[in-house]
Structures are given as C-alpha cells and as structure tokens.
Amino acid sequence: MKKLLFLFLLLASCDNVEEYYEDAYCIENINIIDAKQGLKENMTIIISKNEIIKIEKTSNFNLSKKNNIINGSGKFLIPGLWDSHVHFAFEEELASSMFNLFMAYGITSVRDTGGEINFLKEWKDKSKTNPDLYPRVKIAGPLIDGKFNVYNGNSVSFPPLSVRTASVKETEVQVKELIENGVDFLKAYEMLTPEQFGVITKIAKENGLKVSGHIPLSMDVITASNIGLNSIEHLRNIEMSSTSNMEELLTIRRNALENKKGLLGSSLRTSLHKSQRMSSIKNIDSVQLKKVLNVLAKNNTWQIPTLILYTGWAYQLYKGLEWRSTFDFLPIEIKEKWNSQIDIVESSVLNPDYTKDISDNSERKDFADWGQSMTRLMNKMDITFMAGTDTPIGWQTPGYSLHNELEMLVKSGFTSLEAIEAATYNPALYFNMEDKLGLIKEGYIADLIILSDNPLNNISNTKKIETVIKNGNLMNREFLNSLLKEQREKK
Numbered sequence: 001m002k003k004l005l006f007l008f009l010l011l012a013s014c015d016n017v018e019e020y021y022e023d024a025y026c027i028e029n030i031n032i033i034d035a036k037q038g039l040k041e042n043m044t045i046i047i048s049k050n051e052i053i054k055i056e057k058t059s060n061f062n063l064s065k066k067n068n069i070i071n072g073s074g075k076f077l078i079p080g081l082w083d084s085h086v087h088f089a090f091e092e093e094l095a096s097s098m099f100n101l102f103m104a105y106g107i108t109s110v111r112d113t114g115g116e117i118n119f120l121k122e123w124k125d126k127s128k129t130n131p132d133l134y135p136r137v138k139i140a141g142p143l144i145d146g147k148f149n150v151y152n153g154n155s156v157s158f159p160p161l162s163v164r165t166a167s168v169k170e171t172e173v174q175v176k177e178l179i180e181n182g183v184d185f186l187k188a189y190e191m192l193t194p195e196q197f198g199v200i201t202k203i204a205k206e207n208g209l210k211v212s213g214h215i216p217l218s219m220d221v222i223t224a225s226n227i228g229l230n231s232i233e234h235l236r237n238i239e240m241s242s243t244s245n246m247e248e249l250l251t252i253r254r255n256a257l258e259n260k261k262g263l264l265g266s267s268l269r270t271s272l273h274k275s276q277r278m279s280s281i282k283n284i285d286s287v288q289l290k291k292v293l294n295v296l297a298k299n300n301t302w303q304i305p306t307l308i309l310y311t312g313w314a315y316q317l318y319k320g321l322e323w324r325s326t327f328d329f330l331p332i333e334i335k336e337k338w339n340s341q342i343d344i345v346e347s348s349v350l351n352p353d354y355t356k357d358i359s360d361n362s363e364r365k366d367f368a369d370w371g372q373s374m375t376r377l378m379n380k381m382d383i384t385f386m387a388g389t390d391t392p393i394g395w396q397t398p399g400y401s402l403h404n405e406l407e408m409l410v411k412s413g414f415t416s417l418e419a420i421e422a423a424t425y426n427p428a429l430y431f432n433m434e435d436k437l438g439l440i441k442e443g444y445i446a447d448l449i450i451l452s453d454n455p456l457n458n459i460s461n462t463k464k465i466e467t468v469i470k471n472g473n474l475m476n477r478e479f480l481n482s483l484l485k486e487q488r489e490k491k
C-alpha cells in the first residue's frame with residue numbers, strides 16, 4: 001500500500017503526468033471562500049465520498065479528462081450554512097417539509113432551540129438515516145422553564161415547546177433525563193428561578209454541554225453569564241440589565257414572578273416585557289451597558305440575535321415580493337394559513353401573541369433597531385455570533401429565512417465574511433466540530449454550496465445557489481427545484 005502511494009505521488013509530481021481520482025469529482029477553477037482563509041481564487045477541489053480530499057491552485061493540477069470534472073469558473077464555493085435557531089415543533093404539520101426546504105436553500109445543518117423531545121428525536125434520527133439528503137440536526141429538547149412556563153400549549157401561539165419544572169429538584173431530574181435522551185445542548189427559559197438556572201448550568205458543565213437561553217426574568221445578565229450561560233437567544237432581556245436602575249427593575253420582576261394573581265406563564269411574561277422592555281431601551285445607561293458587554297466578552301457568551309424575526313415583523317418585510325414568493329414552496333395548507341394570518345394582522349384585529357409584548361408599531365421598530373445597534377456594538381467587541389432565524393415563527397420560510405438573517409447581520413455592521421462565519425464556522429465550533437466542518441479544507445466533510453456570484457461583494461448573493469453539496473452528495477439546481485416542488489404539492 002505504501003509503495004503504491006509513493007508511486008502515485010511520484011507520478012503526480014512529474015510534469016505532464018495526468019492525475020486521475022477514482023470515486024471522486026473535481027470542481028475545477030472555482031473561487032473558494034471560508035471564514036478563516038477569506039477568498040482564494042482559481043482553486044480546484046477534489047471530493048471523494050463525503051470528504052474534501054484535496055484543494056490546490058488550479059494551475060498546480062494536471063487533471064486527466066477521465067475525471068468527473070465540474071467547471072467552477074466564475075463561481076464561488078462556500079461552506080454549507082447553518083440556521084442556528086429553528087423550531088421543528090412550532091408548526092408540527094410543517095416539520096415534514098423542513099428538510100427539503102433547508103437543503104434547497106443550502107442549509108446543511110440546523111440547531112433546534114426547543115420542542116418536545118420525542119418529536120425532535122424523530123427528526124434528528126431521520127436526518128441520520130440519510131446524511132446525503134437531509135440536514136444535520138442538533139437539538140436542545142424542550143425549553144426548560146419554571147413553575148409558570150410560557151410555552152405550555154394553552155394557545156396556538158404557545159405550543160407545548162417547554163417543560164414545566166416547579167422546583168430545583170424537578171429541574172435537576174428533567175435536565176438529567178434530557179441528557180440521557182441525547183440532547184446536544186440545553187435551553188434555559190425565562191421563568192426559571194436563579195437556583196433552577198444554577199442547577200442547569202452545573203449539570204451541563206459536568207456533562208460537557210452548552211447552555212443557551214433567554215436571561216431568566218428573575219436574574220440579571222451578568223449573573224447569568226458568570227454562572228455559565230454560554231449563549232443568549234434574541235438578546236433576550238439584556239436591556240433590563242443595562243439601565244442605571246437595573247437592581248430596582250429586578251426586584252419588581254422578582255415580586256411579580258410570585259404570580260399572586262395566578263396568571264398564565266405567557267401572560268405573566270408578557271406583562272413583564274411590556275412594563276420593562278421598551279422603558280429600559282429608552283433608558284440604557286452607557287456605563288452599565290459597557291459593564292454588561294465587557295462581561296459577555298470576557299465570559300465568551302455568544303449571541304444569536306435573530307434580527308430578521310423582529311425586523312421582519314416591525315417593518316412588515318414579510319410583505320416583500322421575494323419573501324412572499326417563497327410561500328409557494330410551502331404545503332398549500334400552510335401557505336393559505338400564513339396568508340390569512342397576515343391578512344388578519346393587516347386588518348389589525350389580531351397581533352400574534354409573541355409580538356403582544358410590544359403593541360405600538362413605532363416601538364416595535366425601535367425594538368428591532370435596538371437589536372441591530374446592540375449587534376453592531378457587540379460585534380465590535382469581538383463577541384461571537386451565530387446566525388439564526390426562529391423559522392417558522394414570523395412567517396419565515398425555512399431555509400430562505402437564514403439568507404435574510406445574513407443580510408441583517410451585514411446591515412448591522414458585519415462584513416460579509418463575518419456574516420458567513422456566523423453561519424458556518426461558529427456553529428461548527430459551538431458543537432466542537434470545527435476540525436471537520438465549517439471550513440473548506442482537506443479532510444473536512446463536504447458540506448458546500450456553489451454560488452453564481454460573489455457573496456463578499458453582496459451578501460444577498462448567498463441566495464444565488466447553483467449547487468448544494470451535502471456529505472459529498474452533489475445536488476444541482478434542477479434537483480433542488482424538485483425538492484421545492486415536492487413541498488408545494490404536498491397536501
């Protein structure tokens with residue numbers, strides 16, 4: 001075997017000797033972009049089975065015509081994208097369409113941030129049965145919430161995404177059970193007590209798992225970060241810890257959380273958001289905010305701001321032609337449901353419950369803008385980000401929505417390459433997979449996208465997808481279109 005390899009290397013190194021790669025394909029003369037190397041022009045990449053086996057300057061190759069060669073001239077290759085905040089369980093009847101939609105939009109991996117464990121395991125297990133065709137699925141299981149849990153299944157807007165834990169002991173039991181069930185990380189939610197939150201981070205550390213979540217309303221962001229919150233979704237509740245009267249606000253919240261009126265968890269949370277969120281944003285204290293951001297930077301507490309969720313809602317971006325055209329790829333019943341929900345919102349009869357926290361339209365815009373300005377500030381301080389969207393919440397078509405989030409990150413001061421990093425290398429790093437995923441390097445898993453235009457010139461070019469490669473499996477535009485069509489025709 002060694003002798004053969006030597007012979008091959010000798011032959012390959014001689015001029016004029018043609019190289020042939022069996023059981024492989026070669027993408028010739030393509031421009032490669034990843035978060036660590038930036039742009040490398042005119043490269044040839046060899047993929048065999050599910051792996052990138054060789055990358056070199058095209059001029060260094062002398063490929064035999066017998067190879068399976070794909071001409072990449074004028075095109076751009078980026079790593080497969082992650083949507084780091086999705087919910088398979090939010091609209092269960094859409095879940096069976098989500099794999100196709102993700103793949104067609106180049107989302108080769110997703111991180112599900114909350115849902116019933118058995119339902120999620122079903123999708124995670126299914127994705128493993130065909131890694132060539134389905135996105136990689138990482139799951140948290142249910143939101144781990146407190147005694148008055150928010151997502152308790154009491155209304156359509158609050159499906160049972162969470163597990164209620166009424167005591168520290170119950171929290172402990174739940175966390176251990178989730179870990180036994182093979183979750184990839186844990187998600188802590190807003191109605192936990194500090195003691196319950198503490199037990200989650202403690203067990204997570206013992207098991208080498210990360211804890212993501214919303215800052216519990218009973219806590220401030222600095223304490224949560226110090227105790228071991230690894231990442232924050234939606235920048236949630238950071239503002240309440242960034243005013244000069246943050247201690248006073250915290251005391252008010254803690255009293256309210258005793259819930260003497262016996263409100264539903266969702267109503268209790270909404271009332272606290274209503275009373276403290278916008279007033280905090282209007283009264284941010286620059287010294288206190290600086291203190292908060294320094295702690296997040298020092299503790300390496302990551303952010304998944306889901307900017308498109310709030311901006312899409314506040315600025316009614318879902319009315320845009322491109323956004324609405326993606327509804328055509330949804331099963332017809334979902335499309336009709338979303339269209340009628342939007343019509344109802346338009347006629348101002350109903351706000352979806354998750355946006356009830358802010359009823360005033362200009363405040364909604366202020367909140368969305370605040371998210372962008374915080375993102376800009378945090379990125380300047382080298383706080384790490386992941387791109388996530390909360391799809392399908394907010395009428396966000398799975399797959400498509402991630403490209404909108406990339407645009408939002410760039411709008412918030414990211415370079416295009418930083419936006420790509422937030423959707424490729426960073427999630428791989430989050431799940432300790434950075435040695436094999438998220439970059440375009442020899443030995444890495446071949447999860448890749450071929451674009452017809454340069455995303456570094458315009459991040460919207462990530463939508464110009466010609467080919468998606470998942471686990472080495474090459475899917476051309478025609479095939480990707482067939483995946484979309486399959487959804488549309490689903491009854």
Ligand SMILES: [Zn+2]
Binds near residue numbers: 085086087113114390
């Ligand atoms: Zn979410």
